[in-house]
Amino acid sequence: MLRRVLAWIVAIVAGLVLGGASAWAALTLGVSSFSSHYGAWSLNRAAGSTAAGPYTRAIIARYGLLALSSREALYFNLDHDEHGQPLSESCIYDLTGNAIATRWWSVTLYANDSYLARNDDHAASVDATRINAGDDGIWRARISSVQGDSVNWLSSRNARRGFSLTLRVYNPQRDFAPSEDSLPKLATVSCASSS
């Protein structure tokens, strides 16, 4: 009798573990599969939408709660370099872009816990109102743990390994068409030997 009761309990516990693990996997590993990809950037147009399915809604709630619907803003994420490696504090990157066909844009650096990196550099983002672009309209931002001589700087100090960038595009113009060419490009400048 006791053995039978134990077997039912084990079955229930196993089901809870399996169900919880599969849900966790869907929310963690499924982020990519619910997105459109433009080069290294990924976009989930269902963010905030009332038409979002249960998986998309759960993923957005976990990684972008209180996001605006795509009618108002688009959120692009980038979390690996041109070699497919996770972004790392021990590397230096250049992010280069042209003017984006939108009313306002910004690029923000988040540590792998989805909050701003724990540093007091006040360089967590660059945006359309403050970026210094060249005469040709091309801008370049340095992503590194120290500013050096860079004019546009995103500080990765204390962001460790696995940080990400979010490109916010507010009130995109009708002719804004995201593509690998129209979005900023990330290039690795160098990495410390320990990475």
Next chain:
Amino acid sequence: MNGWGKYVVLALIVAVATHIVVIFGTPTVLMNVALQRLGGGHYNAWHLGERVTQASRTIVRPAPDFAYSACPYDLSNGPVRIHVTPWTDYWSLSLYANNSDNFFVLDDREAQNGVEVLVMSAGAAPPDHETATIVHSPSQRGIALIRRLAPTPDTYAAAAQVSHADVCSGAH
């Protein structure tokens, strides 16, 4: 069903049920956490967030370029009236249901001089002669959020000043 089969079937049923509960419940649970964090358990009043810094841990992926004001609303005692004071740069008012859906958004392109919104329960009839924009919320509780573009300390301070004239209160 003999042997271990019935136990395997039970485990699978529990697994599927758990999976569904977690997937469907995650947005509501996280929204309830946000309601508590943003309003401290208080409803129908604006709460101006401090300028986003490394110490901001209320909502994931906060944008440091915005001044945020949040009003967790509760319609159980009737409609909630929202007034947004205009801002010199981009601003928007967005409303979120308790399952995280962004069911309403309006920005300064559509309301240069600010806006007054009456948030009502789904299906509730609007009052006669009401001039405010009527918005029906799919849930009794939710979050209203104002974003004002303010990427520098000076613009944040100015936005914070403007936000004092915002209203979020029971309409009765």
